[in-house]
Amino acid sequence: MKTNIDLKKICFLVNPQKSNIKPYYEWVLAEVAEKRPTWFIHLFHQQWPADLQNFDEVWVMGGDGTFNYFVNKYPTCSIPIGLFEGGTGNDFHWKVFGKISKKEHLDHILNGHAASYDAGQVNDMIFLNGVGIGIEGDVLKSMQAIRFMGGTLGYYLAAIPQLFKFKSYEISFDRGGKTIVKKVFLCMIFNSSRAGGGFHFFPMASIQDGALNMMLCNPIAIIKRIFYMPLIQKGMHVNYSFLEFSTIQATRIECNRVLCASVDGEVLASDTFDFKILPAKFDYIVPN
Secondary structure: OOOOOOOOEEEEEEOOOOHHHHHHHHHHHHHHHHHOOOOEEEEEOOOOOOOOOOOOEEEEEEOHHHHHHHHHHOOOOOOOEEEEEOOOOOHHHHHHHOOOOHHHHHHHHHHOEEEEEEEEEEOOEEEOOEEEEOHHHHHHHHHHHHOOOOHHHHHHHHHHHHHHHOOOEEEEEEEOOEEEEEEEOEEEEEOOOOEOOOEOOOOOOOOOOOOEEEEEEOOOOHHHHHHHHHHHHOOOOOOOOOEEEEEEOEEEEEEEEEEEEEEOOEEEEEEEEEEEEEEEEEEEEEOO
16 A cells, blocks of 8 residues: 555664664654654664554664564564664665665665565574574574674684584485485575675575575585685685585475574574575565
């Protein structure tokens, strides 16, 4: 339903655990009050509402973990979503807007249009960026102790010890009606391109193609793990022979041991991971 630009009711959700973004959302409120004086913004910076009924748009300020929490709390959200970066990684925000200033971004939110983007689902969790099974989950657990470092530096500090000690594992999955059994060092299934505060795991990924991207990494020596890490960060790894890329709509990954997976910065522990694409799942406010 098209909303009158002169009269709009907006739900503004802010991550209550990030007090450092208070100046940012206060600036947004002041700018909107000046540029769209007839818009009504209901700010939720402590407890979020039970539902989004009676709002024309919902704005969400935070990082990838905040966006993940949002889509899982409101999985049936059908109103346009405005994303505001406020985390350490901001990988999905980057996929939608690229690298722009806060002023340029707010102009897009105020004047843009809604476009439908895909999401993915693993077991009962929705994700926007992607899922890394195994070492990615262990890296995430390690990051909890150094999360204040944030972004790429924090990811490196957590990842390097795991590169030395993480052991490969066996997976089985269906491909074309045939069960594939394979030993891997890494299994990743993504909707978007980036994770970990700027690691371009799937530089070719689209969030509007109705498909998920899968990467399998063969077991490799420890020294090679360290060597290839910065190349993966830059997205320069897609032609290496020890990596296998494919696109899927759904798959079931069964592992030979319980593993931790990183799901947009949240930990999911299991030995079975059921994936499926959710085409055009959410509408986002994007540049015209």
